[in-house]
Every structure is written in C-alpha cells, then in structure tokens.
Amino acid sequence: MSVPRLTTIGFDADDTLWQNEQFFRGTERRLTGLLMQYGDHEQIAGKLLAAEKRNLALYGFGIKGFTLSMIETAVEVTNGEVSGTVIGEILAAGREMLSHPIEPLPHARETVEKLAGAYRLILITKGDLFDQERKLAQSGLGELFDAVEIVSDKSAATYARIFSRHGDGPHKSMMVGNSLKSDVVPAIEAGGWGIHVPHELTWAVEHAEAPVTAPRFRRIADLSELPALIERIATAG
16 A cells, blocks of 8 residues: 655645735835835835834734834834824724735635645644634634644744644645745755745745755645645655
C-alpha cells in the first residue's frame, strides 16, 4: 500500500480566503486626508509604516495595533498638537475596520469545499483573536476546517508545531497563502510545501523574495488551480 505524500493542508485567511489589505489601505488614505496639512500621502503613509514596524513587537498584527500606530503617527506629524477631533476620527476608523463585511476571494469556497474530507484542513492565521474569529464566523467556512490556529506570528517553528499537532508533521503538509514571508518561506523551512497565491495588495512588511529554487515551492494564479496542483503532488511517485 502506498504511503500518502500529502495529508494536511494549511490555509492563510486574510487576502487568501477573503479581502483584508484593501481595508487597511483605505483607512490609511483616510488618515492622510485628516493630516493633509502636515504632509502629502506618501510622507504620512511612510511615517505610519515606520510606526507599524516599531510597534509589531508590542501590539502584534491586526487592526487594534494599526489604530494605535495611526494615533502615534498623528501625534508625531503634528508635533503633539493633534486635536481630539482627529483622534476621535482615527478611533472611529479603527472601529469601522473591526466591523467591515467579509468579502470572500474568487474560488475560495469551492476550493475549500472540494478539499474538505480528502485532507485535514487547518486555518492558520495571525492577528487579533476576536477579529479573526469574527471574520471566520462571517465567512461561513469555519465548519470546513478540522482545526483553526490564530497565532501571534508565523515561523518555521510555528508550522512544525501546528502540522505535528493536527497532521502527520510538516513533511506531509502544505501551506497556502498570499504572503511569501509569512505563509510560504517558513512553511518550506519547516519541511513542508509552500504554495503562493499572489494578491494584488500586499503589506510592505510581508514582502520577501520567492524561494524559486526550493523543490517544494509552487505559485498559482488563484485558488481554482489548487486542487489540480495538490492532486499532482499527492500522486507523484
């Protein structure tokens, strides 16, 4: 009897199964509009990105940390003279982000449904616990996954732990996502497959070089190509 090469598939959530980055970029434009007298969009957006990078170790990933970084940016660019009205607008923008409707990406549902049952499916996402749980519940995809892991960051050790806990180890597992830095490279480093599904918007912090020489790296145009790719990998000699 042949031993399966692939038993477990991990999916990223934001910008892999549903839209996410577009809400951050829209709110960023709202911030730069509020602060337009202190600089143009590129200048203020650059300061916001710098604040986000500084604060990742303190606030982690997600909307709440982004909102705090927006407030910090407003204080910085106004030399501490930002008004209470502007702070209120920033807080309102953060609350709106926390309640935005879920917009599934093309082919997300049918692809997950097609793979459910044939493989162990794990949703592996990082960010704020409450917000990620809200989005998963609204997506209607939760019941299709065998496990859900909401983590503070994604590293090779993260994938080794998760794929060993819920599957047969990283060597028989695959991670599917839009981020080369978080979804693909560390999954390959852990010994698994890394499948890149590019999204038109990717946060600058998530940029990384594609591991094109890695034997377990693949890139697909969208999720509709995933089942056929998995079938080829699973049945290869």
